[in-house]
Amino acid sequence: MSEETQLREQMCRLAKSMFERGLTGGSSGNISARLSDGRLLVSPTGSSFGSLDPARLSLFDADVRQIDGDKPTKEMPLHSAFYETRQAKTGAVVHLHSSHSVALSLIPEVDPENMLPPLTAYSIMRLGKVKLLPYFMPGDPAMGDAIRGLAGRRSAVVLANHGPVVAGKDLEAAVYAIEELEETAKLALLTRGANPAMLNAEQITAIVEKFDVDWD
Incomplete structure (x- = not known):
């Protein structure tokens, strides 16, 4: 089985699992992955x-x-911006409309520079x-400009009132990371107002250094 055939099947299998x-x-949602020769496979619009x-x-x-297949998702600016700005670190991009991540994006007190509280080690390891x-507006090319404005410093973002977008080194990494984002957003909402015992600065630093996490 060719690399392209394997990746096509893996994309559809993982997408179905998330659905x-x-x-x-x-x-809702879209997904893309890069082949070793630089070509991209992308979920179609609608x-x-x-x-x-x-x-x-x-x-x-x-x-x-585009060289083949159905018309692509209108969110291509999100995908192409991540591949452009994080070339060496991005082999796949996933965008979802997952409920808890969207809900957390609506809360005024959320820190826009780091919207997830440090509740678990895995959210830091996989997302930074x-x-x-x-x-x-959905499909607005300005979304891609916003990603480019981060200059490759973030592998994960959440679009307010819309949903998360995560880039990973490969398809599995991107899927696992966006699932971690959604679970951490859920934990943040569940513990909101309960004064949860979060990881401290020393613990966060140790995770960042051991797992080479983007934390600047």
């Missing part, structure tokens, strides 16, 4: 994570020009600091 667990519903067809994924060349970006 079946309620991480994104209807035709498609559901629950029923992606490996043969109909949008295919782009290394210069992000998560930037809260402002609201954009």
